[in-house]
Amino acid sequence: MTSAARVLVIDDEAQIRKFLDIGLRAEGYEVLLAANATEGLALAATRSPDLVILDIGLPDKEGHEVLAELRQWSHVPVVMLSVRDAESEKVKALDAGANDYVTKPFGIQELMARLRALLRNRQGEPEATQRYDDGRLAIDLSRREVSLDGAPLSLTRKEYAVLALLLRHAGRVVTQQQLLREIWGATHTHDSHYLRIVVGKLRQKLGDDPATPRWLKTEPGVGYRFLGPG
Known part of the structure; x- marks a missing residue:
């Protein structure tokens, strides 16, 4: 209302x-x-x-x-x-x-x-997820803080932006084009190699195996999904 x-x-x-x-x-x-x-x-x-x-x-x-x-x-x-x-x-x-x-x-x-x-x-949009904590990975978007197993995780600006956008849409697929448009800008919607590099480095820092993902799941040819509950 x-x-x-x-x-x-x-x-x-x-x-x-x-x-x-x-x-x-x-x-x-x-x-x-x-x-x-x-x-x-x-x-x-x-x-x-x-x-x-x-x-x-x-x-x-x-x-x-x-x-x-x-x-x-x-x-x-x-x-x-x-x-x-x-x-x-x-x-x-x-x-x-x-x-x-x-x-x-x-x-x-x-x-x-x-x-x-x-x-x-x-109206009708779900409330954006501001915090996530599953006992291992903790993310506080309002404070821009990410920690893994209790230790602060150092992320680049692009790595954080990708993680934050996926968390805000937790459980739903976010397309490559949407990620590129919102994080790199409208002129980069076909530069998927930028996104692959950032997601790869983000997974390394999280210790998230792409074959058996805990948090970041690839939807082949479409985009990515944050697996934690929103």
Whole structure:
């Protein structure tokens, strides 16, 4: 239900935060407010918002960087806000994983319509898995931590991104194209050798035998599946 949805606003302008707080609460939303990237990412990790409104120009970190960090462990819908109206800025944000882009100044009713559309599209999706622990492998996506047999596991950014994406879809096949598109970008959807190399190194670090996999199962010609319960 959108009336119960929790919206996180990350914007350093006090007037914008107040404007959005009043407007969102009037529509029945629960509102979380953050004045910078650090506060925003902390709230996103601990309060599980249903939607994020993210300003591009933040004092401690660019909104694009915040979006990139968020997309490492969350598929929450993100609406970018900016005074920058160049097409290249919009394309950059959308290609990086934003769901929508609104230019300041904006009308509150138009913004509310965009939020309703995004939340409608999200209805019925399973809750993303944030933590996994089977006694041997432990993964905490909110903290970006992975450990094996109690010892921290050092993963490269790409290795972690592959593992996190597979965990979020635990039990389901994730296609090679989806993995390549979301982790390497839309121009790399046919570069399956990149993916094979990363999955191979990830398996080595996990000690996961591809012939009798414990966690990462290959679906030949299709993609990969995380075998642990979601």
